Amino acid sequence: MSDEILNSVELLHRDIKAIKDRNTKVEADKAWEKSGVRIGSICVITYFTAATVLFCIGSKNYFLDAFVPVVGFFLSTQSLPAIKIWWIDRYLKLRQRRED
Numbered sequence: 001m002s003d004e005i006l007n008s009v010e011l012l013h014r015d016i017k018a019i020k021d022r023n024t025k026v027e028a029d030k031a032w033e034k035s036g037v038r039i040g041s042i043c044v045i046t047y048f049t050a051a052t053v054l055f056c057i058g059s060k061n062y063f064l065d066a067f068v069p070v071v072g073f074f075l076s077t078q079s080l081p082a083i084k085i086w087w088i089d090r091y092l093k094l095r096q097r098r099e100d
Contacts (some may be wrong), residue, residue: 039077043070 032038045069065095 034081039074043074046070046073 020038047066050069051062054065059065
C-alpha cells in the first residue's frame, strides 16, 4: 500500500478511537445523572441548606420543614424518567407523521 493509503487508514483509526472515547465519556455522564450517589448527594445538600435557611428565618420546625424541598426533588427524579420516555415517544411519532 502507498503511504497515502496508510496515512488515511491511520487517520480513520484515530477518528474511530476519538469517537469511542467520546461515547465512553457520554455514557459515564448519563450514568452519573441517574446514579443514586448523585441523587443522594443533592438530597443531603438540599436538606442541610434548607434547614440552615429555615433556622435563620426563625422556623420552629426547621429540621422537619427542610424535608419539603428534598422530597420534591426526590419525587421529580423518580417521575421525570417516565415523563421523558412518554415525551420522546410522542416526539418521534409526531416527527414520523411530518416526514410521511
